Amino acid sequence: xxxxxxxxxxxxxxxxxxxxxxxxxxxxxxxxxxxxxxxxxxxxxxxxxxxxxxxxxxxxxxxxxxxxxxxxxxxxxxxxxxxxxxxxxxxxxxxxxxxxxxxxxxxxxxxxxxxxxxxxxxxxxxxxxxxxxxxx
Numbered sequence: 001x002x003x004x005x006x007x008x009x010x011x012x013x014x015x016x017x018x019x020x021x022x023x024x025x026x027x028x029x030x031x032x033x034x035x036x037x038x039x040x041x042x043x044x045x046x047x048x049x050x051x052x053x054x055x056x057x058x059x060x061x062x063x064x065x066x067x068x069x070x071x072x073x074x075x076x077x078x079x080x081x082x083x084x085x086x087x088x089x090x091x092x093x094x095x096x097x098x099x100x101x102x103x104x105x106x107x108x109x110x111x112x113x114x115x116x117x118x119x120x121x122x123x124x125x126x127x128x129x130x131x132x133x134x135x136x
Contacts, residue, residue: 037076042091
């Protein structure tokens with residue numbers, strides 16, 4: 001029974017991995033452009049993987065859509081704009097800097113500044129406290 005479960009799990013893993021394979025182009029320059037592009041587009045289901053890395057069906061559909069758009073002669077910028085219009089700026093790993101994404105781009109700096117302020121306040125409070133030797 002254990003072997004059957006192990007083999008079925010292995011078979012499922014192989015099938016999922018095979019589904020995640022990336023279809024390429026005959027021209028190496030176009031193929032490299034395609035691979036670079038699909039590594040910069042976020043999978044909407046996984047959200048922490050690009051569509052190149054994701055094994056889910058939605059990522060496969062997006063890869064196929066990017067391929068078709070490239071075959072139609074669209075540039076990388078046009079493809080990114082098309083996908084962002086359809087799925088939102090979140091689909092790009094590097095969303096454009098515009099008013100709707102200012103918080104997204106500014107959040108790391110705000111968190112760093114906030115952490116620095118908290119650190120300085122804690123340090124000042126600790127420096128003003130008497131040492132154990134000074135007590136009593």
